[in-house]
Amino acid sequence: MRKIAFALAALMLLSALSACGQRTEAPPSSSTSSSEPLKLETLRLELTRREASSASVLLAVLQTLPDELKSALADQGVEVGKVEVSVGASPAATAQALDEGGVDLAVLPGDSFVEVGGDAVPLLTAGVRTALPDSGDTAEWLGVETSWSEKAAGGQRMLILAGPSDYGRQLASRAASGTPLTWDELDRAAWIIGSDGKNMASVWLADNYEGNTISDLGDLSRSNSAGDSGMSLLSALADGSADVAVLPADMRIDFADHWRAGLNRSRSIFEETSVIGVTEKFYDTVLAARPGDEFLNGQPFRSALAAALSEVCSVQGETASVMGGVLSAPVTDGDLDGMRRLATLGN
Numbered sequence: 001m002r003k004i005a006f007a008l009a010a011l012m013l014l015s016a017l018s019a020c021g022q023r024t025e026a027p028p029s030s031s032t033s034s035s036e037p038l039k040l041e042t043l044r045l046e047l048t049r050r051e052a053s054s055a056s057v058l059l060a061v062l063q064t065l066p067d068e069l070k071s072a073l074a075d076q077g078v079e080v081g082k083v084e085v086s087v088g089a090s091p092a093a094t095a096q097a098l099d100e101g102g103v104d105l106a107v108l109p110g111d112s113f114v115e116v117g118g119d120a121v122p123l124l125t126a127g128v129r130t131a132l133p134d135s136g137d138t139a140e141w142l143g144v145e146t147s148w149s150e151k152a153a154g155g156q157r158m159l160i161l162a163g164p165s166d167y168g169r170q171l172a173s174r175a176a177s178g179t180p181l182t183w184d185e186l187d188r189a190a191w192i193i194g195s196d197g198k199n200m201a202s203v204w205l206a207d208n209y210e211g212n213t214i215s216d217l218g219d220l221s222r223s224n225s226a227g228d229s230g231m232s233l234l235s236a237l238a239d240g241s242a243d244v245a246v247l248p249a250d251m252r253i254d255f256a257d258h259w260r261a262g263l264n265r266s267r268s269i270f271e272e273t274s275v276i277g278v279t280e281k282f283y284d285t286v287l288a289a290r291p292g293d294e295f296l297n298g299q300p301f302r303s304a305l306a307a308a309l310s311e312v313c314s315v316q317g318e319t320a321s322v323m324g325g326v327l328s329a330p331v332t333d334g335d336l337d338g339m340r341r342l343a344t345l346g347n
Contacts (some may be wrong), residue, residue, distance in 0.1 A: 008334070013089055019141045022135055024289070027282070036075055038077060038078040038295070038300060038301060038304065039077065039078070039079045039080075039082075040078070040079070040080045040081065040246065040295070041079070041081045041082070042081060042082045042083075042084065042085045042104075043069075043070075043082070043104055044076070044084045044086070044102075044103045044105070045065075045069070045081075045083065045084070045085050045103065045104065045105045045106070045107070045108050045323060046085075046086045046087070046088050046094050046098070046103040046105070046107070047062075047085065047086070047087050047088070047094075047106075047323065048087075048090075048094055048106075048107055048108055048109060048324075049087055050321075050322065050324060051089070053318075053321055056239055056329045057318050057321070057322065058087065058322055059229045060305075060318065061318055061319050061322045062086075062087065063083055063317060064319075065083075065085050065087050065312070065316075065319060066082075066083040067083070067085065067308075068228065068312045068315065068316060068319075069083050069085075069308060069312055070082075070083045072307075072308035072311040073188075073304060073305070073308045075307075075308070075311065076303075076304035076305075076307045076308050077304060078301065078304045078305075078308070083198075084131065086103070090106070091109055091112035091113075091116065091336075092112070092116050094106045094108060095112065095113070095116040095117050095118060095120065095312065096110060096118075098118075098120045098288060098289075098290050098291070099117070099120055099291065100121060100343075101290050102131060103165065103227070103290065104192070104252075104289065104293070105123075105260050105287060105288070105289055105290075105296070105305075106120070106287070106288055106297055107285060107323050107324060107327065108123070108285070108286050108288065109275070109285060109286075109288050109324070110282065110283035110284050110285055110286050110336070110339060111249045111339065111342075111343065113288060113336070114287040114343055115341045115343050116337050116342045117286075117288060118291070119291035119292075119345075120184075120288040120290060120291055121288055121289045121290075121291055121296075121333070122286050122287075122288045122331045122332060122333055122335075122336060123287050123288060123289055123296075123297075123302050123305065123330070123331070124150055124154075124286075124287040124305065124306055124309070124324060124327040124328065124329060124330060125154035125155065125283045125284075125285055125286055125287070125325075125327060125329050125330075125331040126153055126156070126283075126285050126324060126325025126327055126329065127152035127153065127154060127158070127252070127310075127326050127327075127328040127329035128153070128155075128285060128324070128325070128329075129148055129152055130148070130152065130153040130249075130250070131146050131147070131148065131149070131249040131252075131253060132146065132147050132149050132151040132248060133146075133150065133252035134149060134153060134157070134249075135278070136157070136226075136279070136336065137278065138175070138276065138277055138278050138331065139178075139277055140270060141159070141275035141278060142175075142176055142274070142275060143176075145268075145336070146249070146250070146252050146253050146269075146270065146272045147253070148178070148250075148253065149287065152326075152329060153278060153329055154281070154283060154327065154329030154330065154331050154335075155281030155282060155283045155312045155329075155331070155335065156248055156249070156281060156282050156283075156284075157200075157248075157249040157278055157279055157281050157282075158199070158200050158201055158246050158247065158248060158249065158278075158279040158282075159246070159247050159248075159249050159251075159252075159275050159278060159279075160204065160244060160246055160275070160276050160277030160279070161237070161244065161245050161246070161247055161273050161274070161275060161276070162175070162189075162241060162243065162244055162273065162274045162275075162276050163192075163236075163237030163238070163240070163243060163244070163272070164237070164238070164240070164265075164272040165237075165243045166224055166238040166240075166241075167188070167189055167243045168189070168237070168243040168244065168274075169191075170184075170208070171189060171243065171244065172273075172274030172276065172285060173185050173272075175274065175275075175276040176274065181276060183209040183210070183212055186205075186209070186244070187216075187217055187218050187219075187244040188218075188219075189242055189244045190219045190221070190241065190242050190243045190244075191214075191217050191219060191220045191221065191242065191243070191244045191245070191246070192220075192221045192222070192223060192232075192233055192236045192237075192241075192242040192245050193214060193220070193221075193222055193223070193233070193245070193246040194222070194223050194230060194233065194246070195222055195223050197223065198282060198342065199214055199246060199247075199342075200275070200279035200281070200282050200338060200339075200342060201214055201246045201279055202214045202215070202282075202342060202345050203279060203280060203341050203342050203345065204277050204278070204279045204339050206341070207341075207343060208277075210244035213345050214246075218255055221236070221242065229294050230248065230251050230253070230255075230267075231258070233245045233247055233251075233260070234247070234248075234251070234255055234259065234263065234269075235263060237273060238259065238264075238265055238272075239263075240261040240275075244276070246249055249278075250267050250272065252270060254269070255269065255308070256268065256269050259272070264298060269329070275317050279338070280337075280338030280339075281335065282336065282342075283331060283335070283336065283339065284324060284325065284329065284330060284337075285324030285325055286322070287305075287323075287327045296301070306327070306328040306329070306330070307328070309326065309327050309328055310326055310328045314325045
């Protein structure tokens with residue numbers, strides 16, 4: 001283990017020194033015309049160390065990813081002379097290298113990107129199976145039994161969900177009638193949220209209720225059951241100890257059977273819970289390109305890169321864990337506005 005740690009430290013140092021020597025030069029590229037192959041002399045990708053990945057797994061990916069990505073890009077019509085992959089000392093250091101041109105592409109946690117990403121251009125995020133309707137309009141969720149989309153998309157919405165308690169049903173009825181809920185009505189409810197502090201519900205509240213956030217609610221509980229996949233939140237709704245819960249949009253699909261069999265409810269979760277609010281999306285991971293490069297920021301390369309990363313991850317599953325998912329779904333700068341507002345709220 002000491003040998004692995006030493007090797008990783010040495011590798012990160014060499015990567016950092018290499019990047020420092022080439023901050024401002026762009027890799028030569030050809031025209032992005034669809035009639036000609038896309039070409040790059042060098043493609044420099046920097047990753048962010050993730051707690052979920054061991055040093056041995058990270059080293060293995062660093063050894064195999066350059067050749068695998070080069071081959072996968074070639075399959076998509078992008079010829080790269082050399083792919084270089086490094087690991088940043090920190091998200092801030094990686095973001096700085098990207099902004100200054102020391103690397104061409106970087107994989108960053110989404111919250112780090114919105115805080116320190118500078119002028120870098122977001123290209124891709126992790127593709128995940130999406131709960132439908134994939135909409136930020138609360139009305140589109142009313143009376144709908146949530147289903148899965150046919151294809152993956154990026155980001156995760158949260159639902160502000162009223163449960164079957166007496167007061168929860170009152171809130172659901174008011175929302176279904178089209179009457180906007182007031183802050184006082186929401187503040188009187190017993191709320192429960194997960195332990196994760198990155199809660200987009202604060203953005204929804206702040207946007208609709210004069211800057212109030214989750215922390216301003218008078219009766220708020222946080223789940224202390226780490227890793228329970230939100231089961232404790234649904235239990236609180238089912239037993240009436242909470243009137244409102246903030247849940248990932250796909251959770252009602254995952255726990256539809258448990259709602260009846262495990263929580264002894266007589267009706268389905270879609271009948272007994274009602275959406276009274278929908279948040280903007282949170283993006284766990286962002287792959288971004290350095291600013292000012294039309295080739296890297298263009299749609300042809302973005303599409304080729306998404307397909308190439310999907311191919312690489314299908315062959316080597318550990319790559320997805322190191323990179324924070326299969327980075328195949330497009331993401332734009334505007335998609336991240338909600339997360340930027342969240343960063344200013346301090347919730």
